[in-house]
Amino acid sequence: MPHNSDPVEIDIPENVTLEVVARVAGVSPATVSRILNGTARVSDRKRTAVLSTIKRLNYRPNALARGLAQGRTNSIGVLTQDIASPFYGEALRGVEDALAGTGMIPLFASGHWNLQDEVERMEHLLSRRVDGVIVLTGKLSDAQILDYANTVPIVVTGRQLTGPNVISLSVDNFLGAQMATQHLIDWGHTRIAHVAGPADHIDAINRLRGYRQALEDAGIPFDPDLVAHADFHEPGGVLAINQLLASRRSFTAVFASNDQSAYGIQLALSRHGIRVPDDISVVGFDDLLVSSYMVPPLTTIRQPVNEMGVAAAKALVAMINGIAYDASLPAPELIVRASSRLLRR
């Protein structure tokens, strides 16, 4: 008469479930679950039996069923704008890295800088019952964020926003822009052009403000003709600088609202036979990885974007687990490279 707890010959269905494992190992489903989750003590005898059956049957727990039962999915949504963005990409990597080992998995979705898309993606994420959401900038209004926060914990970057279930994390764009402009002023430039970002982009607005503030602090009058608006992408930078050159306003330096614009500017200037930094200094914003490999390497403001991803993920996980977490970001930093130089008199 065989012991009840001994493994038994049982016909194994194609779809191996926890119940099958239990039956084959000669224990109850509850026991298998407990072993899997470590939620209770189990005798070594059964544990070994179960673990070996799991291996033998190549059992893979169904995360859906688990999520349904637990009311928790161990996944968080990351609402970004463009999965291939060189800028936010770093943040995504930060999120991923911070999540590795926590058993949580990120679900990325792109809003394409389009409110409707963004709302749709958010709904999608909520449908999948993510345990929390990281919103990287984007176009959702503060009110919408607060509203979603009734459903799920949220960490949002690129704005200041407080409320129950919401943590916000932002880089000081104003300060960064001030630093960039100040750097040029320190090096003797007074005719400093600015290639701004989209007029409705919060980061672009703050950077423009920082630029103006630095000028003002230095007693340099603001000249609207030295400002051109672009779109945060390379081609826009080309267009903007061409426009500035065409206006025949003289300037000895350009502060670009982001690195990608700066790349376009550098290329366009070289096409015009204008040397960087000898004729015109260029300063960017972001410090993308490739910026240090531009010819000449780009002077820029480093944004702690990877750290931002990490911090966002950590803060969110903490919030999900009901733990307090102080989410703060390092300040932007001026990285001086070869694209800017002392103005020669």
Added chain:
Amino acid sequence: MPHNSDPVEIDIPENVTLEVVARVAGVSPATVSRILNGTARVSDRKRTAVLSTIKRLNYRPNALARGLAQGRTNSIGVLTQDIASPFYGEALRGVEDALAGTGMIPLFASGHWNLQDEVERMEHLLSRRVDGVIVLTGKLSDAQILDYANTVPIVVTGRQLTGPNVISLSVDNFLGAQMATQHLIDWGHTRIAHVAGPADHIDAINRLRGYRQALEDAGIPFDPDLVAHADFHEPGGVLAINQLLASRRSFTAVFASNDQSAYGIQLALSRHGIRVPDDISVVGFDDLLVSSYMVPPLTTIRQPVNEMGVAAAKALVAMINGIAYDASLPAPELIVRASSRLLRR
């Protein structure tokens, strides 16, 4: 005495489920499900009632429950190596775009060019019961891929592999490298260096082969001292070119195994006071977005990587739905920009 089908006052729990919607709307859960999925005819009367309650209660179907019941999650796994890769990023975007509107959602996971990580991520994806997986290159062996294909349909890029439940999609790296090298030969170069990729990277190997083939076809002897191995990243390009320069072998052109290496090469050359393309021509491989904004803009081989993402996603969805799909990719293309020039005698 109220009609049974009229909306009724019912206390609404915090968690709105399909069952709650049904009760409030005065219909059965089955009916609500049918309306949601369009799986059967429902009278207009009930349909309106249900739809309005859904809106009123702000009901959001639980994707987990749905997945459990249907045995299908409407999600596909995308196993990439680095979520922030400028190269694969384009492919990810392609996947996302192709999926938009199909109701499917991509789940991205990064393997970090590390077999163990990759296996772990794959298991994770399978646990979440994705309906299919796209494997972007990576380190899994063909045998492993075929094995996973027993569980789930797979589209794999960067290799040729056929089998049940597997579609492979690859760019002709050999041909591309041949084209790049041939371009330099056509322009009179005979001393052509090659900065290769990692020696164990399949793409790098094929590109090296293509380079050698082109030389051979032109009757130019292969000189191993003109080949330096790098790591597909910018700093590696710098190191490699420095090494080549230090060897004092003369050469008039460099074919870099990818664009990122080429960036490093361009920077290092400029630091040495060597002009591109006047002294040395540089050709890359990939055609990353920024390549056309390098100074000088980089001559390179365009890989249809976005198209690859799109094709992979379409092929996978077709496979999931049991539809035949002819997955083919455009050939690599030579993009001539300013970093290469005719060799002056």
Added chain:
DNA sequence: TTCAGATATGTAAGCGATTTCATTTATTCT
């Protein structure tokens, strides 16, 4: 030995959908 108190294990009720099958209601045709 025996019994109280741990410790280990099992039973069964959810979790929130879908779907089969049976039943009720509405049409159509004679």
Added chain:
DNA sequence: AGAATAAATGAAATCGCTTACATATCTGAA
């Protein structure tokens, strides 16, 4: 009007797991 057929609806089982509760087994102290 009444039978036969089609359309609409509902009841209940199911998907694969977790977990509260009940039960069985094992300690060691009396």
